[in-house]
Amino acid sequence: MAVKDYxxxxxxxxxxxxxxxxxxxxxxxxxxxxxxxxxxxxxVMTSGIGCSARIxxxxxxxxLHTIHGRALAFxxxxxxxxxxxxxLVPMGDGDALAIGGNHFIHAARRNIDITAxxxxxxxxxxxxxxFSPLSGPGxxxxxxxxxxxxxxxxxxKLATAAGASFVARSTAYHARESTEILKKAIAHxxxxxxxxxxxxxxxxxxxxxxxxxxxxxxVQKNNTAKIGSKALAENPxxxxxxxxxxxxxxxxxxxxxxxxxxxxxx
Amino acid sequence: xxxxxxxxxVQGNEACVEGAMYxxxxxxxxxxxxxxxxxxxxxxERLPRNGGKFIQMEDEIASMCAIVGASLTGNKVMTAxxxxxxxxxxxxxGYACMAEIPCVIANVQxxxxxxxxxxxxxxxxxxxxxxxxxxxxxxxxxxxxxHQDIFEITVDAFNLAETYRTPxxxxxxxxxxxxxxxxxxxxxxxxxxVDRLRTSLGKDVDYHPYLPREDGRLPMSDFGGEHRYNVTxxxxxxxxxxxxxxxxxxxxxxxIVDKIENNIHSITRYKEHYxxxxxxxxxxxxSSARSAIQLAExxxxxxxxxxxxxxxxxxxxxxxxxxxxxxxxxxxxVVEMNMGQVMxxxxxxxxxxxxxxxxxxxxxxxxxxxxxxxxxxxxQGRGV
Numbered sequence: 001m002a003v004k005d006y007x008x009x010x011x012x013x014x015x016x017x018x019x020x021x022x023x024x025x026x027x028x029x030x031x032x033x034x035x036x037x038x039x040x041x042x043x044v045m046t047s048g049i050g051c052s053a054r055i056x057x058x059x060x061x062x063x064l065h066t067i068h069g070r071a072l073a074f075x076x077x078x079x080x081x082x083x084x085x086x087x088l089v090p091m092g093d094g095d096a097l098a099i100g101g102n103h104f105i106h107a108a109r110r111n112i113d114i115t116a117x118x119x120x121x122x123x124x125x126x127x128x129x130x131f132s133p134l135s136g137p138g139x140x141x142x143x144x145x146x147x148x149x150x151x152x153x154x155x156x157k158l159a160t161a162a163g164a165s166f167v168a169r170s171t172a173y174h175a176r177e178s179t180e181i182l183k184k185a186i187a188h189x190x191x192x193x194x195x196x197x198x199x200x201x202x203x204x205x206x207x208x209x210x211x212x213x214x215x216x217x218x219v220q221k222n223n224t225a226k227i228g229s230k231a232l233a234e235n236p237x238x239x240x241x242x243x244x245x246x247x248x249x250x251x252x253x254x255x256x257x258x259x260x261x262x263x264x265x266x
Numbered sequence: 267x268x269x270x271x272x273x274x275x276v277q278g279n280e281a282c283v284e285g286a287m288y289x290x291x292x293x294x295x296x297x298x299x300x301x302x303x304x305x306x307x308x309x310x311e312r313l314p315r316n317g318g319k320f321i322q323m324e325d326e327i328a329s330m331c332a333i334v335g336a337s338l339t340g341n342k343v344m345t346a347x348x349x350x351x352x353x354x355x356x357x358x359x360g361y362a363c364m365a366e367i368p369c370v371i372a373n374v375q376x377x378x379x380x381x382x383x384x385x386x387x388x389x390x391x392x393x394x395x396x397x398x399x400x401x402x403x404x405x406x407x408x409x410x411x412x413h414q415d416i417f418e419i420t421v422d423a424f425n426l427a428e429t430y431r432t433p434x435x436x437x438x439x440x441x442x443x444x445x446x447x448x449x450x451x452x453x454x455x456x457x458x459x460v461d462r463l464r465t466s467l468g469k470d471v472d473y474h475p476y477l478p479r480e481d482g483r484l485p486m487s488d489f490g491g492e493h494r495y496n497v498t499x500x501x502x503x504x505x506x507x508x509x510x511x512x513x514x515x516x517x518x519x520x521x522i523v524d525k526i527e528n529n530i531h532s533i534t535r536y537k538e539h540y541x542x543x544x545x546x547x548x549x550x551x552x553s554s555a556r557s558a559i560q561l562a563e564x565x566x567x568x569x570x571x572x573x574x575x576x577x578x579x580x581x582x583x584x585x586x587x588x589x590x591x592x593x594x595x596x597x598x599x600v601v602e603m604n605m606g607q608v609m610x611x612x613x614x615x616x617x618x619x620x621x622x623x624x625x626x627x628x629x630x631x632x633x634x635x636x637x638x639x640x641x642x643x644x645x646q647g648r649g650v
Contacts, residue, residue, distance in 0.1 A: 065499070
C-alpha cells in the first residue's frame with residue numbers, strides 16, 4: 001500500500017503552515033505503519049487540541065480528535081476496552097506536557113500499550129505563538145515579550161522517570177530515523193514515548209531569529225547527535241537522539257486480563 | 267409461582283451499581299470522591315467478574331474522557347462522581363454532547379460550592395447538570411428517591427443514553443446514596459434494555475456517522491470495526507469532518523438540542539402521590555421527596571388534601587406536566603435542598619407563579635416533614 005492510501009484526501013488541503021515540521025512527522029509515521037503492515041481497521045489515532053492534534057483527521061484510521069490535553073485519557077479508554085487495537089496518540093508539546101502532563105505521567109506509570117508521539121516545536125502554534133513548557137528560558141513568544149524564564153521539561157527523562165517502557169527521540173529532519181524508531185515504538189508492548197523535534201517557522205522561527213524552515217531543520221541536524229556517537233561524546237551540549245529505554249515490563253491491559261481471570265475464578 | 271427474586275439490603279449507591287450491571291455496563295472509569303465512592307468500589311469487584319473493565323484514573327477529567335473512548339468501541343460506559351468532580355468533568359461532558367457519545371454520569375450530590383460539605387446532603391447541582399458545560403446544548407438528567415427507583419432509573423439512564431446518543435446525568439444525593447433499604451432485583455427481561463443501535467451498512471458502503479435517520483437516531487459503528495470515521499468536538503458534517511459552514515453549524519446544533527427537547531414526552535419520568543384531588547401540591551425529587559411524601563401521608567390522615575408530584579427527570583424540564591398537574595392547585599410548594607433551583611423552573615412553568623413557594627434547606631441536613639409543614643401552614647394561611 002502506498003502512503004497515500006493511509007490518508008483521507010477528502011480532508012485536504014491540510015491546515016499546517018508552509019515549512020511546518022508536522023507533515024514530515026506524519027510522513028514518517030505513515031511509513032512506519034506501512035512497513036509494519038498494520039491494517040487500517042486495527043488502528044485508532046487519538047489526539048487533543050493544537051496544530052499537532054489535527055493529524056488525526058488526515059489519516060484513514062479510526063480517529064478521535066478530542067479536547068486539549070486529554071488525548072491519552074481518551075486513548076486509555078479505547079485501549080483498555082479493546083486491547084487488540086493499536087493506539088497512536090500524537091500530541092504537541094503544550095497538549096502533552098502542560099495541560100496534559102498528568103495524563104502523560106500516569107499513562108507511562110501504567111505502562112498501557114499506547115504509542116505517544118510528542119511533536120515538539122517548543123511553541124503553541126495554533127493560538128499564535130505562546131511559550132510552552134518545552135520552550136525553555138530565553139525564548140521570545142507572544143506571552144513572553146521580555147523572554148521566557150521558565151525551565152523546560154526533558155521529555156525523555158520525564159517519560160523514563162514516570163515509567164514508560166520505551167522512550168526515544170528524533171527530529172523532523174531525521175525523517176527516516178524517525179520511521180525506524182516509530183516502527184519499534186508501535187511494535188513495543190507497553191507505553192512508548194517518541195519525542196520528535198519539529199519546527200514552527202511561523203511562530204517560533206520568526207520571533208527567535210532562527211530563519212525559515214530550512215534553517216530550522218539545519219538546527220535540528222546540527223544541534224543533535226545519536227546516542228553513543230563520537231559527536232555526542234565530544235559535545236555533551238548536543239541533544240541526544242535514539243532509543244533511551246526499551247524494556248519489557250508488565251503491560252496494563254494484559255495485567256487487567258489476569259484480574260478478570262482471578263475475579264471469575266472466585 | 268416460587269419466589270426467585272433476589273432481595274438485597276443495600277445502600278443507594280449499590281442500587282445504582284445493580285441497575286448499571288442490569289443495564290449491561292461494560293466499562294467504568296472513576297476517581298474516589300465522597301459521597302459517590304461506593305459506586306466505584308462495588309464496580310471494581312463486579313465488572314471483572316462479568317468480563318467488564320474497571321479503571322481508577324488519575325483524576326476526574328481523565329475518568330470522563332476514558333469512558334467516552336470506551337463507549338466508541340461499542341461499550342456501555344459509566345462514571346460516578348460528586349460536586350467538585352462533576353465540575354471537572356464538564357468539558358468532557360460537552361464533548362460527549364457534541365460528538366454524540368452514549369455515556370452515563372452519576373453525580374451523588376453533596377454540599378457546594380467548592381469542597382463544601384462532602385459528607386452531607388445537598389441538591390445544589392440541578393442547574394450545573396443543565397448548564398455545566400459551555401455552549402448551547404441539551405441534556406438528560408434523572409433522579410430518584412428510593413433504592414428501587416434508583417435501580418430502575420439507572421437502567422433508564424443507560425437506555426436513554428443509547429437511544430439518543432447522549433450523556434445522561436444521574437442526579438442522586440448523599441442521603442439516598444448512603445441510606446440502606448430493601449432492593450428487589452428484577453429478573454432478566456423484566457425491564458426493557460436498549461442496546462446500541464449499530465449500522466447495518468457493509469464494509470464497502472460509505473457510512474455517515476453523523477447523518478440522522480428519519481427518526482432522528484444515528485446508528486453507530488464500533489471503533490475497530492469496518493467503518494473508519496472521524497470523531498471531533500469541532501462542529502462537523504455527516505462524515506464527522508470539521509466544518510465551520512454556517513449551515514452545517516446551525517443544523518448540528520439544532521440536531522443535538524432537538525433530539526432531546528422534541529422527545530421530552532418519551533424522556534419525562536415522574537410519580538404521583540395522592541395528586542388526584544390535591545389542593546396543595548408538593549413538587550419534589552430525590553431524598554427530599556421522601557419527606558414530602560411522608561408529610562402528605564400525615565396530613566391526609568387529618569383530612570387535608572395534600573399531594574406530591576415527584577420528579578424523576580429534571581432535564582429536559584417537564585414544564586408541561588407540571589403546568590397540567592398544578593392547574594387546579596391552590597398553591598404549589600417546591601421541596602428541595604438548594605436555594606430554589608427547581609422552584610425557578612416551576613414558577614416559569616405554571617400559570618400562577620405567585621402561588622409557587624419554596625420549602626427548602628441548604629445546611630447539609632435532610633429536610634424533614636416538619637420543615638415542610640411549617641411553610642405549608644403559612645401558605646395555607648394557618649399561621650406557623
